[in-house]
Amino acid sequence: MAEAGIFDGLVVSSIRAATPLIYVLLGECLTQRVGRINLGVEGQMLVGAAAGYGVAAASGNPWLGLLAGAVVGSVLSLVYAVLTVPARANQFASGLAVWMLGFGLSAYVGAGLVGQHVEGFTPLANGFTPTMVLALLLVPCIGLWLYTTRTGLAWRAVGESPDVARAAGVQPALVIVLGIAAGGLLSGLGGAALSVDYTRTWAEGMSGGRGLVAVGLVIVARWNPWWTLPAALLFGCAEAMSLRMQAAHSAIPAHLLHTLPYLASLAVFAIACVRLRDSGAPAALKNVLER
Amino acid sequence: MNAMLSMVRAQTSGGATALALFVAFASVFFLAIGSNPLAMLAEIARSAWGDSYALGETLLRATPILLCALATIVPARAGLISVGAEGQLYFGALAGTGLLLASGAPASAWMLPAVLLAGAIGGALWALTPALLRVGANANETISTLLLNYVAALLVTWLVYGPWKNPQSQGWPASIEFPMEARLPLLWESRAHAGLLIALVLAVVLHVLLTRSRWGLELDLMRSNPRAALLAGFGQRRRIVLALLAGGLLAGLAGIAETAAVQGRLQADLSNGAGLSGFLVAWLARNHALRAIAWALVVGGLLAAGDGLQMNANIPSSATLVVQGLLFVAVLLASGLRDWRHARAGASHG
Numbered sequence: 001m002a003e004a005g006i007f008d009g010l011v012v013s014s015i016r017a018a019t020p021l022i023y024v025l026l027g028e029c030l031t032q033r034v035g036r037i038n039l040g041v042e043g044q045m046l047v048g049a050a051a052g053y054g055v056a057a058a059s060g061n062p063w064l065g066l067l068a069g070a071v072v073g074s075v076l077s078l079v080y081a082v083l084t085v086p087a088r089a090n091q092f093a094s095g096l097a098v099w100m101l102g103f104g105l106s107a108y109v110g111a112g113l114v115g116q117h118v119e120g121f122t123p124l125a126n127g128f129t130p131t132m133v134l135a136l137l138l139v140p141c142i143g144l145w146l147y148t149t150r151t152g153l154a155w156r157a158v159g160e161s162p163d164v165a166r167a168a169g170v171q172p173a174l175v176i177v178l179g180i181a182a183g184g185l186l187s188g189l190g191g192a193a194l195s196v197d198y199t200r201t202w203a204e205g206m207s208g209g210r211g212l213v214a215v216g217l218v219i220v221a222r223w224n225p226w227w228t229l230p231a232a233l234l235f236g237c238a239e240a241m242s243l244r245m246q247a248a249h250s251a252i253p254a255h256l257l258h259t260l261p262y263l264a265s266l267a268v269f270a271i272a273c274v275r276l277r278d279s280g281a282p283a284a285l286k287n288v289l290e291r
Numbered sequence: 292m293n294a295m296l297s298m299v300r301a302q303t304s305g306g307a308t309a310l311a312l313f314v315a316f317a318s319v320f321f322l323a324i325g326s327n328p329l330a331m332l333a334e335i336a337r338s339a340w341g342d343s344y345a346l347g348e349t350l351l352r353a354t355p356i357l358l359c360a361l362a363t364i365v366p367a368r369a370g371l372i373s374v375g376a377e378g379q380l381y382f383g384a385l386a387g388t389g390l391l392l393a394s395g396a397p398a399s400a401w402m403l404p405a406v407l408l409a410g411a412i413g414g415a416l417w418a419l420t421p422a423l424l425r426v427g428a429n430a431n432e433t434i435s436t437l438l439l440n441y442v443a444a445l446l447v448t449w450l451v452y453g454p455w456k457n458p459q460s461q462g463w464p465a466s467i468e469f470p471m472e473a474r475l476p477l478l479w480e481s482r483a484h485a486g487l488l489i490a491l492v493l494a495v496v497l498h499v500l501l502t503r504s505r506w507g508l509e510l511d512l513m514r515s516n517p518r519a520a521l522l523a524g525f526g527q528r529r530r531i532v533l534a535l536l537a538g539g540l541l542a543g544l545a546g547i548a549e550t551a552a553v554q555g556r557l558q559a560d561l562s563n564g565a566g567l568s569g570f571l572v573a574w575l576a577r578n579h580a581l582r583a584i585a586w587a588l589v590v591g592g593l594l595a596a597g598d599g600l601q602m603n604a605n606i607p608s609s610a611t612l613v614v615q616g617l618l619f620v621a622v623l624l625a626s627g628l629r630d631w632r633h634a635r636a637g638a639s640h641g
Binding site for chain 2: 039043079082083086087088089090092093094096097098099100101102103104105107108111204208209212213215216219253254255256258259262263265266269270271273274289
């Protein structure tokens, strides 16, 4: 049998590694579109991963796991919504509080999950799994929804100017809460996709900063759902390459290779920020990001 | 005078609201996991501050948290939200250990100060990238510091599994043990160490600098009126970089103190979440260096109580992580509600 090249099937591996991130990126994209930056997606991913894994293991049905992840992710995001909408607390601190809470809750619940086993999904053709297909389908769905529907327009308007949106008959507070909850749903789903399908295991803090990476990559994607796909694939490709080089006994040690996705994300984030001023940033966000 | 009184009243009522919210949230959580809330809160207090052993563990846990809180406070006084203490802590531990290994560990009284200094400088170096990205690329420092935290932790993991692994440690990934000359002395009969004294002194010094010096005044101006500070000149960028580097110094010191006292060797996972807990303490203390001391003892105690909880009440120690998160939520909610009441009171005048 021929030696497998390091680039064979890299596209599918990249999509597989990027899949949890695609969900989170789409979710955070919607949240930032309505004018909120939620670092708590990291914690929402974690509770989604723990709940998804627990439910999938107990029921034997990975779909129920995804559903459970989406539900708990949205519930946790409501904490962020309460903190930043009626209470108007600092957005970054509120996100970190939700992360801390989500980390604790998932570690607490997850302590009982160690050693449990999930069946996972039956792979489709070419190494694709249902979570990968669903993620790839969500990108155009959310992209079209945001740019071509009336409600999509209302959400974008709220991110640009809550006052103008209010004058046009939109309730900004409601839209903002919905935008945060959509982010919670998708990040919880992403967390469940991570534990139920990608790693098929639970470990404390297993999201490993993917949620925080997503917060940065949304800015790289210019708050455009269509662009979240290449942004997520960049991270996925860096992760897939690091795993492959490790498997191929690369001279570069594994732990150093694992820094690659973070460094790649930081690099594109920094490049994107240089031109942030004249970009399509939701106006309500600029104050938060640049102060 | 009246204005001051009403401010004091607002502050204390904010604190009371936060406390009430926190007790309510924690009670709901304990009820949800099938425990008696009062008994649990009492058990946490006892495990945190109940006897001299508990107190020693609390002081031990509070030390890096206090330093990381100070590391958050200095940039925060300039209006920057750095969450990079975790990564700076790791890189500080790495740099200090690196100096020790490179020097061949000669027995000398200079070893300890040199190692501590290297640790502090290492932390500052790790803060340099986000600082330069902030002033050069306008890249938000909160996001860049968070991403770099993971990189620093991975670097330490790589070193202790690879080039710096002690061959005698039989599979356990760690560097060689620090010689006695490079170790921080322990305090009393506990595992608390002289790093605590360093942290306390630094908190006082920083408080004086932040409130009395020209530097502190400049930072306040930057925070309260970034545009005016920008107009005031070219020094803005330099001050941003310096504030972030000063934060890095403090967090780096936290990392090397943990290594050179508690663990006695470089290990993976050395931070135990001190960076994020430090951020919480900075927030609880409202960026006031002296108040951070008290809050570090509270949060450090809460986390140290986790082990007691596991042993005495058979509750996973991660329960205290949930309680820590609830504390953060309660404080944000209370301060948000207070500002909201103020804003409404202000609006009704106008």
